Amino acid sequence: MEHLYAVDCHNHSAFSPDGFDPVEAKLARAKELGLYALTLTDHCECQAFEEEYRHRARRAWEGMARAEAACPQGLVFLKGIELGQPLENPAAMEEVLKRPYDFVLGSLHNLKDEEDFYYMRFTPKEMDRVHGLLSRYWEELLALCQEADFDSLGHLTYPIRYLEGQSGLKVDLTPHLPAIDAVLRALIRRGKALEVNTSGYRTLGRPLPDLPLLQRYRALGGRLITLGSDAHRTEDLGFGIDRGMELLRAAGFTEFALYVGREPRMLPLE
Template sequence: MKLMDCHTHTQFSVDSEADINKCIKRAAELGLAAYAITDHCECNGWYKKEHYSENEWYLRESFDYAADFENSVSAVTALKEKWAGKLNLICGVELGQIIHDTEAAKIVNADKRVDFIIGSVHQVRGEQDFYFIDYEKMTMDEIYDLLERYFKEAYEVSRTDLFDVFGHITYCLRYMKQRNGINADISRFDDIIAEIFRDLAQNGRGIEINTSGLRQGFGDCFPSLKYVKLFRDMGGEIVTIGSDSHTVEDIAANSADGMEIARAAGFTKLAYFKKRKPYFIDIT
């Protein structure tokens, strides 16, 4: 069974230095059935720094994602032509914080060069990205309040039509566990997670099984098997696999493990997107 990777980053993401040409060559060497480049585009940093007030600066990792988006999409579009017939190369984007600036999200959605959009929530209103939060300074009540706000924003995102697949739905747990050993129990949010999944399923959108946690010390995928099963129970049909690689070496890392989770949850096929439409590969 051929593997696929529908969530990867290159030199056009602020947190990656992976050479795009080397990434594509690696994906071809691996014989991937589908390979999507999904560089970061954070809607709440779409404009140049001067557009935002000084009080907003600390909430943003960087600015001018409009330029990053154009640079990535232009490069991938050109390389799709070069690699035609040799690699199923997909022009994607990881679109963060959609509801923080829906006008920016609409610009991305209107771009006909884009095959695939992952909708992600990396931070909630009034907070930094989960990566930058100091969880040691927080009480468990504060942590659960933060998680509640995350899932409420995820619910808002799920009710838009500005993406194709919800990315790493349990991203909010990553750094508090990896760095601080905090194991928050999100079962208290299962009702709203079920509502998120129901909205996605009813509107023809999917979730990804993000395998990065398996290689980064978290110990599981985002989300875990429990929640992939819940998505299935809510009528979900579209599931993608993504390594969330930021280096050439991590492309398709643990993709086989993600595929096994999909099977265990009852899925018989995995999806990739072209021109914003899902195509399926049998995994039985």
């Protein structure tokens, strides 16, 4: 890595249904890359907690605890989780967060009664529907930011990853900026961080969210930023983190947050 304090605080192991490799492989790769810290954040999709994610979250926790003992020297390894749709099952959120995680990502992958944006495909003729879904997305995201228990908001512009990356649609976010502002203000008010999700560099050439929204967050007073590649495969670990750190500097930030015991520790963008 090019930066002394490069960290990857959003990535998945085989404990996620869409992840591939064991935690130990992630740790070895993080060490090889020269990452300062790695926080593992396997999925807990709260609406499917009873049938699937209660055991997944428990197994991921146990796996991380085992891997901790074998962590390579010189690498900071932290235990995190990505809570999806926490407001669809607040009891699941409460139960899971009894464990002493270092870091909790709050994420919205699907709207209530809709499938994950990952599975949705649209044609350019369906732009009205797309804008309608996006409006609902910011609304549910705002509720999540106001009510859920988490540390950093994962991939703010998640639907764009698929609308643009998979359906090839150019989506103008201008009409959505007031709603996005409300989300950013809620984060700032509650002292929550905003994630720079560098997975976008793999598919879109820019992170989620990108420079204009990072500048807006800063202009509104936001200072807490976390960084993650959202790698589901070990070879993608750390991807785009250096670029994301440079983008943050371009947006005027001088430091970012690494969460330990659910408290932000500020590190320089060096």
